[in-house]
Amino acid sequence: MPQPLSSKDGSLFRQVTAQTGLKAADQILRKNPNHGDTQAMKALILSNQGQQEEAFTLAKVALKNDMKSHVCWHVYGLLYRADKNYDEAIKAYKFALKLEPESQSIQRDLALLQAQMRDYQGYIQSRTTMLQQRPGFRQNWTALAVANHIAGNLTEAENVLTTYEETLKTPPPRTDMEHSEAILYKNSIIAESGDLEKALEHLDAVGKNCFDVQAVMEMRADYLLRLGRKAEAEAAYTILLERNAENSNYYDALIKAKDVDENDHKALKAIYDEWAEKNPRGDSPRRIPLEFLEGEEFREAADAYLQRMLRKGVPSTFANIKNLYTNLSKLDMVQDLVEGYAAGKLESQANGSAEKQANGDTSPFEGSVLYFLAQHYNYHLSRNLGKAMEYVDKAIALSPDSVDYYMTKARIWKHYGNLAKAAETMEKARSLDDKDRYINSKAAKYQLRNDENEKALDNMSKFTRNETFGGALGDLHEMQCVWYLTEDGESYLRQKKLGLALKRFHAVYNIFDTWQEDQFDFHSFSLRKGMIRAYMDMIRWEDHLRDNPFYTRAALSAIKAYILLYDNPDLVHGPIENGSDGKEMDEAERKKALKKAKREQQRLEKAEAEKREAKKAASTKASDGETKKEDTDPLGNALLKTPEPLKQATKFLTPLLEFSPKNIDAQTLGFEVYIRRNKYLLALKCLLAAHAIDPSNPLLHAQIARFRKTLDTLSEPLPSDVSEVIASEFDSLLPKSRDIASWNDAFLDSHKDSPAHIQSALSVRQLLSGPDSRPQNEKDLLGSIDHDTTSLEDALAGLSLLDDWGSSQDTKSAYKAHAGKKWTEASVFVSQ
Incomplete structure (x- = not known):
């Protein structure tokens, strides 16, 4: 039990708890040097001042002096919580609660930690206790509902909220924000449980009392659609679109509500045309049809959309439609259309009086077309860096102070592989608008890619x-x-x-x-x-x-x-x-x-x-x-x-x-860590996981070979149980009866058009044969540069492979020279 204090010292102790004063604590301890509660409170003050080690030492002394003080145990838990040792903090809180079951502060601290640690059952128990102690406090009802909700007890969570509502003698006023949120929260629980009919009835009954009108409308429309009440859902989504005609999700839902077949392009186009007419300045009803239209219909719609956007000079035009490029025919049509604009087929319209802006400036059409084409040819699905650079230079000649044009030019240099010029050009773009945080960050990023760390930090320091x-x-x-x-x-x-x-x-x-x-x-x-x-x-x-x-x-x-x-x-x-x-x-x-x-x-x-x-x-x-x-x-x-x-x-x-677990890079790196730590079962687990994600991954192929070779060259045999597991599981990746060399040759033959797979097979050949096979491997690696599918990234990976093999400087110079003929602007292949 806590040691008794005189009335004067008791008054001082209350000052410690209320004002957290070290002076008051020291004054008490001079008269009562072994008073555990005061020592505990002093420890808490020290902890808040950052003296964590001294605080723990003093808290342990306090517990030694008074093991049955809930204050000492509570403070001990608070110290562990400050030290982020939540498991020990929970233990201390629970011990404090045994000594003082009615303490609301201890119970609250325990509940918060249980929520943090996702101890759902413990959280439910703590919140139940807190509700029983203070049933008139709404927060305790809501907290118990939340505890049941995150634990998956949806019915119980709903019942808790319903029970609280039944205890109310008068309904809360409409201005009660907390009540409004609680209503929608309860409705979301009902919907999450799968009873949409009940959720809709509840929403219709109470939705008018909620502040979040948009959420109520969206929830109601969603329920109607999922319940198959399509006429009502159509009306609900129509109202939502009238509020926000740019939300593509509303269009998708409206089409489902109208029961329009996704292949009926004429009917779909009619819906979007109707909304485009209602919203003359809208973008979505004009852009979305481009996703499903085909052939001549697509060409006409794309022509209208592109002209509209390019004449306005909208910088995001290319970003809006680049997702269409996965369809090669659409890519070709867009390219043909915009190339036609650039060739002057619409020159008369572009330069006509209608194209004069309100302030008398000339139309931005020409610059927008050039900018679009620069982005188009820089994009990976339509890449032609020579043309991209040509068009962006023309655009810059028209508007030398355009930040956007210089940013695109920097990206083109990046894709060329010339990071120095990319960083230099992006810095030029930054200098055109030194008060723009975005371009400032872009310039710093490009400088970091070029390993100019100090320059990047200097740029960031401007903000x-x-x-x-x-x-x-x-x-x-x-x-x-x-x-x-x-x-x-x-x-x-x-x-x-x-x-x-x-x-x-x-x-x-x-x-x-x-x-x-x-x-x-x-x-x-x-x-x-x-x-x-x-x-x-x-x-x-x-x-x-x-x-x-x-x-x-x-x-x-x-x-x-x-x-x-x-x-x-x-x-x-x-x-x-x-x-x-x-x-x-x-x-x-x-x-x-x-x-x-x-x-x-x-x-x-x-x-x-x-x-x-x-x-x-x-x-x-x-x-x-x-x-x-x-x-x-x-x-x-x-x-x-x-x-x-x-x-x-x-x-x-x-x-x-x-x-x-589905990230193959994580699994392959996991193998690299565990194979070096001689944790062969964990290494095999990573191989199996990577194989399940992508059986033909080139790095995985090399790692399988390394794993087999490592097992075959162990200085000491593995324990029998480990060996049995590895033998049975690894057999699915590379059967023990299979010769590694022939297995590797088969892999190379089946992926002879993929530079990354060729490099992997050559690595395995190098692993098996050592220095003897290196000249041939280097020759084959050099030849892989000439493949049509070889990218700059593949070529860089090949150069790194030569380093791993310990190839001579002459070999690496020859590789760089050969690669430099294909990637003439790539700085890494320029002879030093």
Whole structure:
């Protein structure tokens, strides 16, 4: 039991709890040095001041002095929660509740953690207890309904909300926003349970009391359509279209309600024509028919649409129709039409008086046509970079100050493979409008692709405060600018500056951790504000947080960095130059290169230290007065010095395999990690998963061969149970009776027109035969450049393969020269 205090000390203790004053706590402890509750409260204050280690030490002393104090256990749980150790926090809360079952604050904290940890049954139990303690508090009813909803108990969730409504003596006023949201939330639960008839009846009964009129109309129209009440659904969607004629989903639903066959193009066109006539300025009813019209009908509609948009000078015209290019006949017709405009077939109309703008300027038609054609020929399905460059240069000649034209020219240079010119051109576009954040970000992105990290950061600094430690980079971390951190990390990875690369990828990982932690406050905030539907959307979004494409990209790159570090431990000192002849360096050359890398690393560390000192002389506080934490390892050296790089790689890999199991890149990288860690069962699991996704994947083919060769050359036999599992499962990928060489030849023969598959087969041949087969492999790899299907990316992969094989500088120079004839503008193939 808590130790008793005198009335004076008791008054001081209440000041500790109310004002969290260290002074009051110390005053009590001078008279009562072993008072557990005061020690616990002091520990909580220390924790809030960032002194987490001292707080835990004091909290343990408090528990030792008073093991049966619910205050001590509650504070202990709060400390674990602050430390993000939620499992231990829940244990402490539960122990505190045993000592003080009626404590609402402990019960609330436990419930919030159970929601955070997705302990649905525990959450239901906690919310039930809280409701029994305070049945007159609406938030407790809503919370119990939410708990049942996320646990899948839809009927019980509906019953809870209904029971609360029945307890109301007078209906809430229409101005009650919380009640309005609760009505729609209840309706969504009924619909989710599958009883659409009941959901519609409920919506018709209560919908007029809801603030979100748009949601009510959309829900009602959806229910009517799904129930087959098509005449009513048609009327409902007609009203919605009158409110917003640009929503393509409304058109799809209206067509279903009208029961129009999707192949009846005439009837479909009539519907869209009707809405186009009602909305003279609308885009959707004119654009959508292009998706289903064919032949001459498509040509006429496309001609009308393109002329309308190009005469207006709408920059997004190409973006609106490029999805049609999967149909080659439509691609050809669009190209023919716009080429005709450029050839002057409509010159008289284009230059007529009708084409004069209100302010007297000439028509934007010609520039719009040239801009469209530049984008058209730059697009991957209709690519002709020579024509694209020709048209964009003509457009720039017409309008030298157009940001859009220069941006397109930069993209063309990017597709040529000349990243330096691409970055230079995008910077030119940025300089034309230096107050536009979008073009600023684009310029920085292109500079990062060209490994101009400092220039990119300088551009980004134009839109950051640059007041705290870390300058612009520190601001980008605070702004959680994931795209920049990822691009920056990938740039450093290409440069083999692994410390900086890992620093960026870990920053992205931590941002996703922050997003996951940030939901904690919304478990109570959303209930308090009554925004339950938005809260449920957030919960479902958070459940899929780690399969977000931004996380996937950063995690894959981080794993590659750690694999590279494991394979080349000397990279801990920074990038190491290759031997002068491109061959593997001897010991003396290696030591010399290593020493040079260490000197460069020391220079960078010294420069970074000087920057930090300069920052310390300036204010370390933001404009809001908050002191910013200094980054003591800006170069990522601590991350580089990990003794177990593959274990760190697994930290990024595990969420990928759990939440993105259909991502073949995650599975193939998982194999690379596990084969190096000698975890053969997990490596095989990744191979089987990758095979299920894409059996003909070229990288998978090479990994299967490596796995067989690894098993055949083990120094010690595997345990019998492991060996049996591998033998039975791996047989489906490569039967033990099958000769690897013949299996590889069959693979090469069946994919002889695919450069990526050819490279994979050559890698396997190199693996099996070693240096003896390298001359022939190099010759075959050189020949693959001439394939019609070989892309610039394929050629770059081939150059990387020569590095893996340890080919001579002469061989790589010959490869670059041969590739340079096909990709004349690609900077990587230009002789240095």
